[in-house]
Amino acid sequence: MRRAAGGLLLLLVLLLSGCGGDTEVAAHNDTDVMFLQMALEQIGEGEQVAAVAEKSAVNPEIRTLAAELRGQWQVESARMRDWLAAWKQPVTAPSASELHAGHGALHALQDGDIAGLRAAKGTDFDRIAVALLLGNLHNTMETLRMEATGGAYPEVKNLAQSMSTTRQGQIQRLLALAAG
Amino acid sequence: MKRRFTLPALTVAAVTGSMFVAVSPASAHGYISSPPSRQANCASGAVSGCGDIVYEPQSVEQPKGSTQCNGGGSRFTVLNDNSKNWPAASVGSSVTFNWVITARHRTSTWEYFIGNRLVASFNDNGAQPGATKTHTVNFSGYSGRQTVLARWNVADTVNAFYSCVDVNFGGATNPTPTTPGPTPTTPAPTTPAPTTPTPPPATTNPGSTTWAAGTAYKAGDRVTYAGRSYQCRQAHTAISGWEPPYVAALWTAV
Numbered sequence: 163m164r165r166a167a168g169g170l171l172l173l174l175v176l177l178l179s180g181c182g183g184d185t186e187v188a189a190h191n192d193t194d195v196m197f198l199q200m201a202l203e204q205i206g207e208g209e210q211v212a213a214v215a216e217k218s219a220v221n222p223e224i225r226t227l228a229a230e231l232r233g234q235w236q237v238e239s240a241r242m243r244d245w246l247a248a249w250k251q252p253v254t255a256p257s258a259s260e261l262h263a264g265h266g267a268l269h270a271l272q273d274g275d276i277a278g279l280r281a282a283k284g285t286d287f288d289r290i291a292v293a294l295l296l297g298n299l300h301n302t303m304e305t306l307r308m309e310a311t312g313g314a315y316p317e318v319k320n321l322a323q324s325m326s327t328t329r330q331g332q333i334q335r336l337l338a339l340a341a342g
Numbered sequence: 343m344k345r346r347f348t349l350p351a352l353t354v355a356a357v358t359g360s361m362f363v364a365v366s367p368a369s370a371h372g373y374i375s376s377p378p379s380r381q382a383n384c385a386s387g388a389v390s391g392c393g394d395i396v397y398e399p400q401s402v403e404q405p406k407g408s409t410q411c412n413g414g415g416s417r418f419t420v421l422n423d424n425s426k427n428w429p430a431a432s433v434g435s436s437v438t439f440n441w442v443i444t445a446r447h448r449t450s451t452w453e454y455f456i457g458n459r460l461v462a463s464f465n466d467n468g469a470q471p472g473a474t475k476t477h478t479v480n481f482s483g484y485s486g487r488q489t490v491l492a493r494w495n496v497a498d499t500v501n502a503f504y505s506c507v508d509v510n511f512g513g514a515t516n517p518t519p520t521t522p523g524p525t526p527t528t529p530a531p532t533t534p535a536p537t538t539p540t541p542p543p544a545t546t547n548p549g550s551t552t553w554a555a556g557t558a559y560k561a562g563d564r565v566t567y568a569g570r571s572y573q574c575r576q577a578h579t580a581i582s583g584w585e586p587p588y589v590a591a592l593w594t595a596v
Contacts, residue, residue, distance in 0.1 A: 340442075341377065
């Protein structure tokens with residue numbers, strides 16, 4: 163009996179310490195949620211372009227950049243989904259939300275864009291791929307800067323900050339490719 | 343990976359509070375990327391000291407009718423500064439302009455000016471542009487260094503998007519490089535220069551190295567970060583923000 167009680171006490175202590183070990187509380191706000199939803203949407207669109215560009219671009223620099231973006235997006239979007247799941251928020255932004263209206267174009271790609279890209283050949287393909295990637299990344303930069311100024315959750319803001327740095331470097335490479 | 347608990351009450355308060363966050367009007371939509379416009383040269387790092395335009399070269403939106411590179415108004419006045427050393431692309435008399443478009447506004451016209459003279463106008467009759475937009479303009483009769491002002495006149499708003507492109511017709515007397523050689527004042531980083539907030543302490547663990555942004559890791563690689571050891575779960579090139587403790591998809595603590 164004493165043994166059982168002791169075991170129960172131990173279990174209780176373990177449970178309590180398990181829960182109480184991390185009492186840190188960080189609040190997120192609506193901008194964090196909006197940022198994550200929009201960023202996932204923009205990554206999804208960028209992925210469509212980059213997947214085709216990685217395969218078919220003539221210039222190897224475009225293929226490299228597309229592959230690099232896809233790798234980074236994969237990791238970034240996994241973290242974004244984790245946060246939304248933890249906050250019990252949908253992964254997809256409400257399409258008609260007025261909150262989203264001012265921040266970047268959610269649906270920058272239109273029907274036929276990817277088909278048009280696939281149909282293009284040679285330097286035409288490269289020119290269109292670079293323009294589409296630039297358009298996507300410019301919209302992303304707007305969303306990232308929105309989070310940097312209006313977000314609340316430190317880890318999400320940190321991610322937005324580091325993504326801004328990375329994306330700006332990639333925009334510079336794309337602009338050099340566009341000019342060349 | 344550290345888990346943080348979010349109190350529902352706090353969440354509700356935060357969500358309710360931020361419903362009233364002012365939403366700035368959309369202001370991003372397009373610019374000329376080739377030959378590089380002034381805002382493209384700012385964003386690419388070819389020209390330094392440009393201010394916020396580097397993050398949004400697509401945002402030079404102002405009421406129609408201006409002949410200024412920033413479209414008038416108080417934003418992005420750096421674009422009007424002719425004393426800045428804007429690179430001028432060497433071109434022939436026929437120039438092809440490529441636009442980057444981030445939002446597809448219904449369009450009335452695309453206009454190209456030198457000085458106050460309209461050189462070419464393309465009427466889209468209210469159609470939406472495609473994924474990209476390209477115009478070829480004939481500048482016969484012009485020579486030497488010139489600034490081309492392009493205006494994208496939106497059909498369903500009072501606004502236009504402005505892009506100034508510095509060109510050198512003939513190219514012979516142009517002191518700036520013909521190929522897009524960015525001026526060396528601000529080197530455009532080809533790899534993102536990461537800022538590591540807390541440099542991990544150097545350790546002497548055998549068989550592992552200190553995690554570093556920019557390094558290509560493959561599955562199974564071992565690193566140390568902030569005194570702890572991690573094993574790579576999938577191949578990737580590390581960037582700032584992907585430090586092992588934060589990205590469970592990439593690193594397992596060992």
